[in-house]
Amino acid sequence: MEEIIATVRLALRALARNKMRSTLTMLGIIIGVGAVIAMVALGQGAQEQVQQQIAAMGSNMLFVGAGSMNKGGLRMGWGNTQTLVMDDVQAIMRECPAVELAAPGAGAGAQVVFGNDNWGTRINGTEPQYFEIREWAFSEGTPFTQDDVTQAANVAVVGETVRKNLFGAVEPVGQTIRINNLPFKVVGVLIPKGQSAAMGDDQDDTIVIPITTLQKKITGQNWLRYISVSAKSKSASYAAQQQITGLLRDRHKIRPGQDDDFGVRNLADLAGAADEAGAVLTLLLAIVASISLLVGGIGIMNIMLVSVTERTREIGIRMAIGATESDVHRQFLIEAVTLSFIGGAVGILLGLLSAFLIPRIFGWAVSVSMVALVGAVVFSVLVGVFFGFYPARKAARLNPIEALRYE
């Protein structure tokens, strides 16, 4: 240990002898490590943002969508079957133990009028538990009630985007809007949820009305496009998915081997997919940044080779008085590692500074992880070992007689 400390001190002194050169060499590592930390922070920041958005959709949520229909070999795509119906919703609630709540869903695009303003949006029909499933709170007013559903009442809940575009400064609750020329009373305004992470569309650009009202007065269709389901817990969501699949296949009389006429999507899967995409992004950024670290390593190798040549005589003296090959090897290796380690430490400061400045200048989310910090330093030390190895070996293999004679 004492030997290592003495060798490190020796290395520091050797590096201090050529301050300009050492600093420039370190700069490669400083920039490399700084870039790795900043880029990984950026990638992880983006990842966390996506995760937050998915969590905002309702964490235990599942979607059951109407499936694709196979008409004589012509597959029609999602949402084209007419087999998903209200009875399915009740059956799911009744027969799937992992399911907490289920709400029907169907929709239609419509032009909505309030006073002199109009706005094209999507009308979604459902039942009140839909807001619970999606963990969607109200900024004003209340949801419509089960009675409203039973009576197919003309009541509506508006999303934030609709409120902004249709009402402006006017208080929406209690106002009457017209959808397809039918008057609807606004009972509530939903809090903004932002863009959906999965689809990228504006979740707040919506009007929600009772499913019965939608089916009877607007679309005239009695089938559903989707069913929103909440599982009893996050871990129950896979069980819920399987129970629903089994139940619906049974109810829709699908024979074994035949394709489902519906699809169940699990938000945990969605989160996993988004996570994976984010991880790939982070990895890509880290790889690009690592290339600069690699270039920094080549800089170290270059300078160490110059240093070995310049100090040939010193190496000869050391060998003559008893330094072994491994002593000389260690000396130059530690010198290279010292260069890369100091570069790594300064690079961390640079990376942290960037991670501090990026959100303030560009408004991007960053997340600095301890793993990236430690990893960057470890990697920079490894770079020093890797690129210092060849010059150190070259020094150790010198012939002492020739080295002593070197001018």
Next chain:
Amino acid sequence: MANAVSSAVEPITPASTPADAVIRVEEVHKYYELGTNRVHALRGVTLEVVRGEFVAVMGASGSGKSTFMNILGCLDQPSSGRYLLEGTDVSTLNKKQLAAIRNQKIGFVFQGFNLLARTTALENTELPAFYARVSQQERLRRAKAALEMVGLGDRMDHFPSQLSGGQQQRVAIARALVNQPAILLADEPTGNLDSRTSVEVMEIFQRLNNERGLTIVLVTHELDIANFAKRAIVFRDGKIKKDDLIAGRAIAEKVLKTMPALED
């Protein structure tokens, strides 16, 4: 082998080897391959040096004396023949073992001093002890004692660039002594020094030889420097040409008194 010393021509058996034969060289040859040419640098050298001897090695350039010194110093190995240093056959050792022998048993003093630049006299002196894995305290103690012995106790923190040639050579001598070697090998130690400083260095050598019984092998081409030794060996064409005891040996201490003092 008419020129060889009497003890070396006798048949060599372990029984006839006295315990204090420090250097024992037997029929050593050294060839170098230069392209397709084979250069024969040593053509069968046999020599014995006992403890406490002070041998001057002389010869023109190309006589093989440098090759011989490299072999004595374990910087090089013979192509054939044996070299026993304190009874250990070093001609078969690997690089690591040779480094240990250089470190423990041999003290080098070079013509060009060969001190590490920007490294203090004390640190230069410590270096062999560092490679011998001696503890820092012990290293410091030994290095200080060695520097005091060569009269540089007051200049331990000086860098080589702040020292005169004679002082630098004395640091090199202190460095050579710090691991208490079996032999001191000095390769033209006075080649870069003026005449008075040269005699001063010889005075240190004679003192070490007399007071401590240190075995010294000194390469020089100057006859008056060789005269400070006890025995002179002359190389020619890769062989030992002459091997004589020096009659009328010069005593450095006395010579110094006859020389005018120069400002150092």
